[in-house]
Amino acid sequence: MKLSNGVEWALHSCVTLSQSREPVQATRLAELHGIPRAYLAKHLQALSRAGIVHATAGQVGGYALTRPAASVTMLEVVQAIDGIEPAYRCTEIRQRGPLAVPAEQCERPCAIARAMAAAQEAWYRALTAVSIADLAAAIDIDSDGTAMADVRRWLAESRRSLPG
Amino acid sequence: MKLSNGVEWALHSCVTLSQSREPVQATRLAELHGIPRAYLAKHLQALSRAGIVHATAGQVGGYALTRPAASVTMLEVVQAIDGIEPAYRCTEIRQRGPLAVPAEQCERPCAIARAMAAAQEAWYRALTAVSIADLAAAIDIDSDGTAMADVRRWLAESRRSLPG
């Protein structure tokens, strides 16, 4: 079981966006995190398609959160990047081989699939309980209240200096 | 997030093995489920390395559970096949870029990594709660008490007829 590392970038980007009311360009977000610009843009597009962020084009364009950070859950971001398909994909092997179960008995998933679905559900619940705002607040506390202020300052500064 | 489909084969194989006190060859397990024999053998080797099943060589060899089915949890099987590394791998991007956090502040994982770890823990807990014996019992109930008996009959029969 593996999670795309783009999830980490997307979560960090959302936390950063929650600190700015103006749109932030993909170039800035990539530079801030030291990651390839073009690839981050691809993931941001996925967030855009999921309705989590809104992209504005043009000279002063960029990305911004569409909803308040407190209403965006981690699960939404994870699913936007990694897809909504569950980790366990049942290939219905019980319908194959010499003891094949007839299809009419396979209407509802079997015990194995049910247990896996329950585990997935527990995973979803844990991620739903945490919002982007929670993350921003927790990161701020971890850094003694300087992290988010630094981000806001850097965003304001880069908007002036870098395009020059 | 994706789970190797070998997990499904391994779980089915364990349930099957729980119905037989004699060792069952990899060839039989593969035939019963209609899956490639060689690849299933590779996964069974992983189960063997994890101590879940014991392989006996020789003419009447095969695989058998080392412990009672009630004491083997789904999580053990999943981790034996899919590995124990967590789904979310933190690449410490906060230590990169213009706002890099110094390493001495990164001793404990940040809020994002903590939330992901909590979700993973919930997933583990759900899988630990279900044993192979539970699965066998549930599958038996789903089939009105015929599935496991059919498996036992097929195993006994194939041991006579097929090698001939």
Next chain:
DNA sequence: GGTTCCCGGATATTTCTTGTCCGCGTTGTG
């Protein structure tokens, strides 16, 4: 001793992730 079967690694094939590119639409400006 012959046979059967499991173990382990080496290897080919396919799929997915990662990474990069340029066209199109949008925005601000003259």
Next chain:
DNA sequence: CACAACGCGGACAAGAAATATCCGGGAACC
């Protein structure tokens, strides 16, 4: 209103990982 600049969006290659397969030992049984 036409122009030019800018960034988003999806299409396109390279790399990694999973999937699937094969064969040479070694062990147990007959």
